[in-house]
Amino acid sequence: MAEEQGYLLDNRRREAGERFAAMAELFDPWTLQHLDRIGVAEGWQCWEVGAGAPGVPRALAERVGPGGRVLATDLDTSWLTELPGNVEVARHDVVADPLPEGRFDLVHARLLLVHLPDRQAVLERLVEAVRPGGWLVIEDADPQLQPLACPDEHGPDQVLANRIRRAFRALLAERGADLSFGRTLPRLLRTAGLTQVAAEGYFPLTSPACRTLEAATVRHLRAELLAAGVTEAEFDTHLANLAGGELDVTTAQLITCWGQKA
Structure with a gap:
């Protein structure tokens, strides 16, 4: 993939660590309550796709115990450090590389597919990696469903925040992101043959972590935002x-969708 079409928020930048920490504070409790709901337990085999940061792999490792296994993969694994022994870290391109060997009780990806132009094909590959009776959990953003940085646009500071958010969304779209992808997940999981499909949406209306994430993101994209006007x-x-x-800044709506392989 050409650089100008690649992932907008390069994980090699210093701001990526700030973004990962803020997203962990905002989203990890939400993610883990859904993984607990489907029953992640001792001995499970789990694949965390596009893991980015260590928080979710570490939490999964605690749940599956020494008899289980967590495979945490990403194109850039530099942030996946200080993980327990039942976590295997591997560089993996989910678009091009062969699927990991074996089949998993859980395959989970958060804020990954929305950025991939070939997201439909990747989703089908992830379904293939789930064993019969196992679960696929996909969490992705829907910036068009909740497009604002400040839903309460009552003054010039909020107007400015929303204008910068619009510029950010435009940059995402230029890089191939589908800004209305999150809402399609229930249909896509059903079409892929999964059962017991359900979904929920989440966005924190305000928190210090929201402001930290926003600041790290705009600093990361300073040159691009300035070029955008x-x-x-x-x-x-x-x-x-x-x-x-x-x-009071917020995030795009995060849609969490899950389904079981028959």
């Missing part, structure tokens, strides 16, 4: 507003 003064004002602690 955000001025230096607007950029600096937005960061100052976030640092002030009173700007």
